[in-house]
Amino acid sequence: MSAHADTHAHDDDHGHHHKETFVTKYIFSQDHKMIAKQYLITGTIMGVIGVLMSMMMRMQIAWPEEPNVLFEALLGKWAPDGVMDADIYLALVTIHGTIMVFFVLTAGLSGTFSNLLIPLQIGARDMASGFLNMVSYWLFFLSSVIMVISLFVEAGPAAAGWTIYPPLSALPLAQGGSGMGMTLWLVSMAIFIASSLLGSLNYIVTVINLRTKGMSMTRLPLTIWTFFITAVIGVISFPVLLSAALLLIMDRSFGTSFFLSDIFIQGEVLHYQGGSPVLFEHLFWFLGHPEVYIVILPAMGLVSEILASNSRKPIFGYRAMIASILAIAFLSTIVWGHHMFISGMNPFLGSVFTFTTLLIAIPSAVKAFNWITTLWKGNLQMNPAMLFSIGFVSTFITGGLTGIILGDSALDINVHDTYFVVAHFHLVMGISALYGMFAGIYHWYPRMFGRMLNKNLGYIHFWVTAVCAYGVFFPMHFIGMAGLPRRYYTNSNFPLFDDLANVNVIITIFALIGGVVQIIYLYNFFSSIFYGKKSVQNPWKSTTLEWTAPVEHMHGNWPGEIPHVYRWPYDYSKPGHDSDFVPQNIPLKDGEEELQH
Amino acid sequence: MTALLTIIVLVFILVATWQMVKIFDLAQAKNESATPGVATDKDNSVNGYLMMGFLAFIYVITIVSFVKWGDLPLMSNSASEHGPTIDSLMVITMIVIFVVQTITQFLLHYFAYKYKGEKGKKALFFADNNKLEAIWTIIPVIVLAGLIIYGLNTWINIMGVDESDDPLIVELYAQQFNWKARYGGADNTLGKANVRLIDIDRANILGLDEADPNAQDDIITTELHLPVGRPVLFKMRSQDVLHSAYMPHFRAQMNCVPGMITQFGFTPTVTTVEMRETAQMQEKVTRINKIRVEKSKKLLAKNEEALERYEFDYLLLCNKICGKSHYNMQMKIVVETQEEYDAWIAEQKEFKNSLVN
Numbered sequence: 001m002s003a004h005a006d007t008h009a010h011d012d013d014h015g016h017h018h019k020e021t022f023v024t025k026y027i028f029s030q031d032h033k034m035i036a037k038q039y040l041i042t043g044t045i046m047g048v049i050g051v052l053m054s055m056m057m058r059m060q061i062a063w064p065e066e067p068n069v070l071f072e073a074l075l076g077k078w079a080p081d082g083v084m085d086a087d088i089y090l091a092l093v094t095i096h097g098t099i100m101v102f103f104v105l106t107a108g109l110s111g112t113f114s115n116l117l118i119p120l121q122i123g124a125r126d127m128a129s130g131f132l133n134m135v136s137y138w139l140f141f142l143s144s145v146i147m148v149i150s151l152f153v154e155a156g157p158a159a160a161g162w163t164i165y166p167p168l169s170a171l172p173l174a175q176g177g178s179g180m181g182m183t184l185w186l187v188s189m190a191i192f193i194a195s196s197l198l199g200s201l202n203y204i205v206t207v208i209n210l211r212t213k214g215m216s217m218t219r220l221p222l223t224i225w226t227f228f229i230t231a232v233i234g235v236i237s238f239p240v241l242l243s244a245a246l247l248l249i250m251d252r253s254f255g256t257s258f259f260l261s262d263i264f265i266q267g268e269v270l271h272y273q274g275g276s277p278v279l280f281e282h283l284f285w286f287l288g289h290p291e292v293y294i295v296i297l298p299a300m301g302l303v304s305e306i307l308a309s310n311s312r313k314p315i316f317g318y319r320a321m322i323a324s325i326l327a328i329a330f331l332s333t334i335v336w337g338h339h340m341f342i343s344g345m346n347p348f349l350g351s352v353f354t355f356t357t358l359l360i361a362i363p364s365a366v367k368a369f370n371w372i373t374t375l376w377k378g379n380l381q382m383n384p385a386m387l388f389s390i391g392f393v394s395t396f397i398t399g400g401l402t403g404i405i406l407g408d409s410a411l412d413i414n415v416h417d418t419y420f421v422v423a424h425f426h427l428v429m430g431i432s433a434l435y436g437m438f439a440g441i442y443h444w445y446p447r448m449f450g451r452m453l454n455k456n457l458g459y460i461h462f463w464v465t466a467v468c469a470y471g472v473f474f475p476m477h478f479i480g481m482a483g484l485p486r487r488y489y490t491n492s493n494f495p496l497f498d499d500l501a502n503v504n505v506i507i508t509i510f511a512l513i514g515g516v517v518q519i520i521y522l523y524n525f526f527s528s529i530f531y532g533k534k535s536v537q538n539p540w541k542s543t544t545l546e547w548t549a550p551v552e553h554m555h556g557n558w559p560g561e562i563p564h565v566y567r568w569p570y571d572y573s574k575p576g577h578d579s580d581f582v583p584q585n586i587p588l589k590d591g592e593e594e595l596q597h
Numbered sequence: 598m599t600a601l602l603t604i605i606v607l608v609f610i611l612v613a614t615w616q617m618v619k620i621f622d623l624a625q626a627k628n629e630s631a632t633p634g635v636a637t638d639k640d641n642s643v644n645g646y647l648m649m650g651f652l653a654f655i656y657v658i659t660i661v662s663f664v665k666w667g668d669l670p671l672m673s674n675s676a677s678e679h680g681p682t683i684d685s686l687m688v689i690t691m692i693v694i695f696v697v698q699t700i701t702q703f704l705l706h707y708f709a710y711k712y713k714g715e716k717g718k719k720a721l722f723f724a725d726n727n728k729l730e731a732i733w734t735i736i737p738v739i740v741l742a743g744l745i746i747y748g749l750n751t752w753i754n755i756m757g758v759d760e761s762d763d764p765l766i767v768e769l770y771a772q773q774f775n776w777k778a779r780y781g782g783a784d785n786t787l788g789k790a791n792v793r794l795i796d797i798d799r800a801n802i803l804g805l806d807e808a809d810p811n812a813q814d815d816i817i818t819t820e821l822h823l824p825v826g827r828p829v830l831f832k833m834r835s836q837d838v839l840h841s842a843y844m845p846h847f848r849a850q851m852n853c854v855p856g857m858i859t860q861f862g863f864t865p866t867v868t869t870v871e872m873r874e875t876a877q878m879q880e881k882v883t884r885i886n887k888i889r890v891e892k893s894k895k896l897l898a899k900n901e902e903a904l905e906r907y908e909f910d911y912l913l914l915c916n917k918i919c920g921k922s923h924y925n926m927q928m929k930i931v932v933e934t935q936e937e938y939d940a941w942i943a944e945q946k947e948f949k950n951s952l953v954n
Binding site: 068069070086087090093160161165166167168171174175260261262263264265267269273274275276277278311312313314315316317318319320342343344347350351354355358359361362365366368369370371372373375376377378379380381382383386387390393394397398401402404405408409410411413414416417418446452453454455456457459460463466467470471474475477478479482483485487488489490491493494495496498499500501502503509512513516517519520523532533534535536539540570572573574575580595 | 601603604611614618622634635636640641644645647651655658659662666667682683687691693697698702704705709713714715718719720723724725726729730733734737741744745748749751752753756772773792793797833836837841845848850851852854856859861884885904907909912915916917918920921924925927
């Protein structure tokens with residue numbers, strides 16, 4: 001009784017409406033699957049830039065005095081004789097952060113998988129608005145181009161940190177990068193936010209309206225739940241960053257004083273009066289904190305799905321998982337102040353934010369335990385996607401736990417803005433989200449390209465990356481606890497930290513290996529598009545609807561009728577069935593109970 | 598050069614792996630009956646073992662980190678009255694984290710090894726268990742409640758400033774890229790100031806109100822001296838961009854924000870001299886000097902100047918990105934006895950006498 005029994009019954013005319021040209025198929029495509037691939041490839045290119053930057057930073061930190069041929073080649077005038085300039089170091093810090101957080105882990109991750117999976121997993125022909133979807137991608141592309149162009153302006157790219165706190169970001173007098181570089185950064189981000197909002201609204205509308213018959217909210221795969229809630233958080237918080245960016249543009253270009261007051265710089269008093277940089281911090285982090293959940297929630301969704309499928313077991317505690325997604329989403333909007341404990345904000349507010357922040361540990365703990373229990377007594381299929389998912393749970397726990405230290409205002413005093421923070425957020429949202437993204441790519445690659453990735457390359461990719469990720473970020477906690485501030489171009493002016501130099505060398509070596517090994521992945525990814533082994537329709541034997549669609553992409557996703565849904569998405573190894581998975585479109589047998597979890 | 602060599606070596610390793618995978622693929626191609634690209638029982642087994650290996654790796658890197666770098670002078674050698682309360686909260690939190698980390702990583706990787714897939718085996722259909730979920734909701738709630746209460750108590754004690762202690766009032770003034778300290782003088786009261794009043798020609802570099810009687814005896818210095826045992830209340834100001842006054846040894850940090858005055862108070866308890874004499878610090882300084890001697894040898898070989906011998910001093914560091922020379926924005930802090938402090942402050946010029954007419 002397959003879903004396709006009826007597909008040949010009548011000739012579906014979907015897909016024959018449009019005469020497709022190269023331009024409408026590959027460039028200005030309105031098909032969600034093509035847009036997903038566009039997001040992924042753009043995100044990959046940005047990711048390569050971001051990772052290269054981090055490798056240069058690591059080399060600078062480990063060998064600060066030494067000329068470096070790579071610097072000379074890649075940084076040009078910013079590295080005279082191969083010695084990196086201090087300004088460009090801060091620019092690397094800034095652009096690396098911006099690119100990785102927004103362009104790779106927001107657009108590249110959420111954009112790719114929301115677009116690919118929402119219509120396919122809820123049983124829809126496409127997104128609610130294919131046109132808006134196309135516009136959303138092209139705005140993202142435009143913002144990427146502007147961000148890359150900003151790297152080449154005369155006075156240097158934005159260099160005030162990805163948080164672009166004014167006055168540093170507002171005053172070209174304070175820093176070369178705060179001139180044209182910052183203007184382009186702000187323009188790029190404004191366009192990015194527009195893109196993200198169009199995407200999010202589309203996802204929300206699609207999930208609410210276009211679910212196929214039988215696909216109730218409690219039969220949605222967890223991936224869809226996380227994409228849906230992520231989009232909601234995005235719609236709530238991104239406009240606040242947009243307003244902050246607009247006000248900052250006003251301060252910079254039109255002489256207003258929203259964020260600036262009483263400034264004396266380079267021998268002159270500026271006219272600004274009455275504004276407050278702390279206001280900017282509030283506005284920034286009102287997005288900035290939810291942003292890390294915008295990054296991590298989709299990864300959680302992908303991982304939940306992959307863990308269940310590869311364990312051949314239902315995800316443990318489906319409803320608790322949904323509840324914890326909702327709890328995390330709600331809490332994420334009221335914890336932003338934990339980035340500001342020592343900003344000069346009233347200490348009482350600090351207490352409130354400590355309280356709400358530590359509460360987030362509860363739904364996070366529930367999720368982690370549920371994932372671990374999902375593995376228990378499973379029949380684990382160790383595909384590369386599964387390895388990355390297990391790796392995700394591991395780094396999410398390691399990184400998440402140190403959040404208990406940073407979220408505690410009293411402890412934050414001493415580790416705020418040290419390498420401890422860098423280690424924490426890279427593990428919990430950087431590496432974890434990246435693992436989620438890799439897991440998703442390995443798992444849904446056959447769905448995207450109709451071919452399989454080479455699994456042996458996948459294994460090497462995972463194991464080397466996993467060792468390097470811990471090798472980089474685990475020791476980093478310790479140099480942070482020893483008091484080493486982040487964003488220092490070199491530590492050689494502080495003999496106090498001389499004994500940490502060797503740790504930095506170790507970290508850098510792991511970082512270089514970890515960075516270079518991504519070439520294996522890139523090779524695997526791009527060569528498999530053309531030369532990968534042909535995929536079967538449902539290679540992982542999963543239950544969700546996307547695997548009932550034909551391997552060859554077509555407009556409208558399914559020939560004939562859209563499959564109906566009769567059960568939840570996690571009927572793996574259900575007693576009473578011969579097969580160890582029962583797809584969602586298979587009707588219940590006589591007397592079979594649909595478990596209400 | 599080292600970096601380039603490293604990269605070249607890495608690329609070679611990469612190429613080698615590549616070739617090996619190709620051989621591996623070819624060898625496997627013959628007996629692969631399953632769907633291409635999907636894990637076989639052998640893959641499950643190999644990766645299952647590797648998971649256990651990885652668990653060992655996590656434990657090893659944890660132990661090595663603690664043994665090699667766990668001697669954290671900034672966690673156990675605080676020099677302020679509230680320092681030990683932060684440190685003990687830190688230690689308790691670390692123990693909680695350590696226990697949870699060790700157990701959960703074990704379960705995760707052990708399950709990945711233990712339940713590795715085999716053809717024909719069927720997994721347990723286990724979708725829900727309210728009791729279990731209640732347990733792992735309630736336990737974190739209890740633990741976190743404890744940490745929250747403890748943490749908030751500590752925080753409120755630190756941030757609450759008790760003016761009745763008659764704290765020494767010191768202004769920390771930040772600018773790109775250095776620090777100044779301003780003392781209230783005999784009346785321990787800071788004169789009014791605003792950056793609009795800065796007059797470089799008259800050497801009024803901090804913008805003090807020359808008409809304010811409280812400002813006349815203010816003292817501006819480039820080193821921060823503090824008498825041991827007396828509460829200090831810092832008033833932070835910045836003239837240009839955000840800075841952060843980070844005094845790690847005192848477990849103290851507060852941002853300096855243009856347009857507003859922020860504050861942070863603590864009581865130093867260990868003088869610089871006493872700190873230098875602690876065994877832990879001496880060991881650290883010896884270690885650092887050994888490293889510096891090695892480095893100096895290399896520098897001398899290149900006809901460059903050797904590094905100076907390091908001697909411990911408390912430091913005030915800038916810890917908020919503030920521009921090009923952010924990495925070198927520091928001020929020495931000297932904690933000394935009341936007498937030494939009095940002698941030092943008496944040598945400094947009062948504001949009214951420092952002006953150029």
